[in-house]
Amino acid sequence: MNKVYDRGFVKAGRKIAENLGMADFTREGVYACVGGPNYETIAELKMLQMWGVDSVGMSTAHEVIAAAHCGMKVFAFSLISNKAIMDYDCQDVPNHEEVMAAAKANEDKLKTFTENMVKYMGGQLNLDCGASGEGPAPPKAEAAPMQIPGICPAAIIQPCLCVSSAQLPSKRVSVQEPGEAEEEGEKEAAEAEAVEEVETPKEDGAEEEAEEPEEETKEPDAAEEEPKEPAEAIEEAPVETEPIGEAPAVTAAPTQIPGVCPAAIIPPCPCVSSAQLPSTPEAPCAAEAPAEPGEAEEEGEKEAAEAEAMEEVGEGGEAPEAPKEEGAEEEAKEPEEETKEPEVAEEEPKEPAEGIEEAPVETEPIGEAPESPVVTEEPTEAADIGVGPEEPQTQDYQSQTVEDRGEQTEASSDEAAEPIQEVGIQMEESTIEGGVAIQTLPETAEAKVGIEEPIEEEPAAEEVVVSVETSTEAPVEAPTEEPVEVPSEAPAEEATMPPEAVGEEAAIGEATEETKEETEPAAEASGEAEAEKPPGEAAEAPSVVAEAAGPVEEVVPKPPVVCSAAVKVECKSFVTCILREANVGPDTPIQLAGPPVEEANVGPDAPIEPEVQEPTLAKKEGPCIAPCKKFVVRKKGDRCPTTCPPKK
Numbered sequence: 001m002n003k004v005y006d007r008g009f010v011k012a013g014r015k016i017a018e019n020l021g022m023a024d025f026t027r028e029g030v031y032a033c034v035g036g037p038n039y040e041t042i043a044e045l046k047m048l049q050m051w052g053v054d055s056v057g058m059s060t061a062h063e064v065i066a067a068a069h070c071g072m073k074v075f076a077f078s079l080i081s082n083k084a085i086m087d088y089d090c091q092d093v094p095n096h097e098e099v100m101a102a103a104k105a106n107e108d109k110l111k112t113f114t115e116n117m118v119k120y121m122g123g124q125l126n127l128d129c130g131a132s133g134e135g136p137a138p139p140k141a142e143a144a145p146m147q148i149p150g151i152c153p154a155a156i157i158q159p160c161l162c163v164s165s166a167q168l169p170s171k172r173v174s175v176q177e178p179g180e181a182e183e184e185g186e187k188e189a190a191e192a193e194a195v196e197e198v199e200t201p202k203e204d205g206a207e208e209e210a211e212e213p214e215e216e217t218k219e220p221d222a223a224e225e226e227p228k229e230p231a232e233a234i235e236e237a238p239v240e241t242e243p244i245g246e247a248p249a250v251t252a253a254p255t256q257i258p259g260v261c262p263a264a265i266i267p268p269c270p271c272v273s274s275a276q277l278p279s280t281p282e283a284p285c286a287a288e289a290p291a292e293p294g295e296a297e298e299e300g301e302k303e304a305a306e307a308e309a310m311e312e313v314g315e316g317g318e319a320p321e322a323p324k325e326e327g328a329e330e331e332a333k334e335p336e337e338e339t340k341e342p343e344v345a346e347e348e349p350k351e352p353a354e355g356i357e358e359a360p361v362e363t364e365p366i367g368e369a370p371e372s373p374v375v376t377e378e379p380t381e382a383a384d385i386g387v388g389p390e391e392p393q394t395q396d397y398q399s400q401t402v403e404d405r406g407e408q409t410e411a412s413s414d415e416a417a418e419p420i421q422e423v424g425i426q427m428e429e430s431t432i433e434g435g436v437a438i439q440t441l442p443e444t445a446e447a448k449v450g451i452e453e454p455i456e457e458e459p460a461a462e463e464v465v466v467s468v469e470t471s472t473e474a475p476v477e478a479p480t481e482e483p484v485e486v487p488s489e490a491p492a493e494e495a496t497m498p499p500e501a502v503g504e505e506a507a508i509g510e511a512t513e514e515t516k517e518e519t520e521p522a523a524e525a526s527g528e529a530e531a532e533k534p535p536g537e538a539a540e541a542p543s544v545v546a547e548a549a550g551p552v553e554e555v556v557p558k559p560p561v562v563c564s565a566a567v568k569v570e571c572k573s574f575v576t577c578i579l580r581e582a583n584v585g586p587d588t589p590i591q592l593a594g595p596p597v598e599e600a601n602v603g604p605d606a607p608i609e610p611e612v613q614e615p616t617l618a619k620k621e622g623p624c625i626a627p628c629k630k631f632v633v634r635k636k637g638d639r640c641p642t643t644c645p646p647k648k
């Protein structure tokens with residue numbers, strides 16, 4: 001993802017913003033994408049700020065990832081719609097109303113900017129997105145899908161890759177990565193020349209409709225306004241097609257990548273896994289993985305082509321009407337949610353966090369852990385932005401969080417004392433003073449640009465709030481080598497983990513198979529379920545090779561082997577975990593940026609991690625320690641780290 005944002009597009013975006021008089025409120029910065037659906041807590045925002053984040057959103061990154069995976073050239077920008085509240089003493093809470101209001105107040109700017117960008121991008125991609133100045137091409141009932149040159153052979157884009165205002169819910173602007181080696185000189189000159197001629201399009205009555213779709217995908221309110229047909233959007237999208245050539249035949253229904261161009265319907269892309277694209281069915285993968293767009297071209301040719309295209313855009317003069325997004329909200333929402341699923345999957349801790357592994361072992365059951373407030377794994381549209389009936393929840397959450405952390409307020413008074421000027425913000429490298437922010441995306445974070453709203457004269461450089469990158473930890477201590485007791489059936493009282501705990505394990509026990517096997521709590525969780533079943537009904541461990549079940553006869557010390565029956569294993573390991581607030585199920589008893597440890601699902605006697613590298617994090621967001629019980633029951637099929645009953 002290092003070059004996911006097309007540098008040329010970003011530069012063009014900045015030029016266009018400048019030409020449109022938006023330069024003074026354009027920024028480049030680091031955009032962090034959080035899972036939502038709630039707005040971030042103050043602690044999270046502080047954490048993100050420490051990480052160098054300038055703005056935060058909930059969707060762009062996923063869309064960008066999906067698009068990039070299909071080999072698309074990507075450009076994204078954001079309208080900074082609200083300020084990050086980072087003061088515990090502040091009574092305000094982020095709310096959807098203000099976000100929507102900001103978006104509404106800036107829709108003209110969004111439309112204008114978008115149209116110009118689309119025109120430019122269309123020219124770059126040789127698409128008739130208005131670059132010709134003739135406006136969108138008439139609908140083509142059976143337009144042949146086209147293949148983006150030099151991109152994933154399977155990434156067949158139906159009609160047009162146009163980015164429409166529909167992509168701009170309330171923000172979003174550009175993305176890209178800094179440090180991209182380019183020949184600035186001539187390229188910039190060419191771009192400047194081309195973009196200078198981009199005219200500000202007239203605002204017409206269609207603007208509202210054009211920008212509604214995106215919001216509809218997230219906000220129920222807006223959804224009621226303009227129900228539209230996605231099919232029409234596809235047909236209306238200007239098309240400049242090219243034969244697909246060797247492109248593999250796609251029989252499955254096209255998929256629309258959420259957040260991207262409503263017209264950019266992409267048939268199930270064989271190169272994209274179902275986890276990344278909305279509904280990529282059973283389309284066989286007959287194509288090779290896409291090549292990185294930016295790497296597939298010679299810089300020289302690329303620049304030349306861009307410069308040329310820029311000129312064309314400039315000549316285009318009249319800005320085309322933004323193609324109406326005729327996408328039905330229903331369909332738009334679906335993919336949106338689906339694209340978030342991968343997040344959950346990505347939560348799986350692959351590597352234990354440093355500094356947590358040595359956490360003290362405590363045998364306190366995890367049972368008493370209180371339920372963590374919040375977050376659902378699959379945010380619904382309602383919960384998404386806290387619209388309508390869900391809004392109260394969002395606010396409650398925010399309020400509750402603040403209250404719960406009353407004591408922390410003091411601890412972080414220095415930081416909290418800083419008045420928050422605005423969200424969105426400026427990066428150190430920002431060279432633009434002002435509103436539409438074109439971001440640069442470093443590494444994994446996403447840079448976004450946005451039109452700040454309200455626009456402030458003196459943007460506070462450190463006011464940006466941002467997303468939450470969560471991490472789940474499940475480091476575990478090495479299993480003991482001590483022989484274990486092997487009861488024919490596990491006493492129910494020993495498997496005292498409550499359902500919540502099981503859920504917790506499920507949530508945090510996302511370590512690799514290897515880790516799982518060594519993680520007592522994980523086994524503990526399964527053991528509990530096991531204990532509740534009649535003897536002999538041990539559940540099959542999905543990832544382990546199950547062997548024929550057999551009665552336990554004796555304990556034979558051996559290296560890890562597969563259990564053929566339930567056994568009770570002494571547990572001396574523990575698990576420390578840091579869960580993301582996002583993507584954690586409502587019943588998940590552990591929370592990341594949570595309240596004091598005692599409130600974070602850890603038993604009252606659970607030790608508070610003493611040596612945390614980051615004191616602040618330890619205290620405020622601090623990892624919670626989920627000690628395992630003394631004994632755990634390994635179910636049939638589990639691999640035992642110590643001993644197992646002999647196979648019969």
Ligand SMILES: O=P(O)(O)O[C@H]1O[C@H](CO)[C@@H](O)[C@H]1O
Nearest residue numbers: 057058059060099171218385
């Ligand atoms: O700024 P982006 O990435 O679009 O994300 C956020 O913006 C929307 C408005 O709050 C939310 O629904 C969330 O998707």
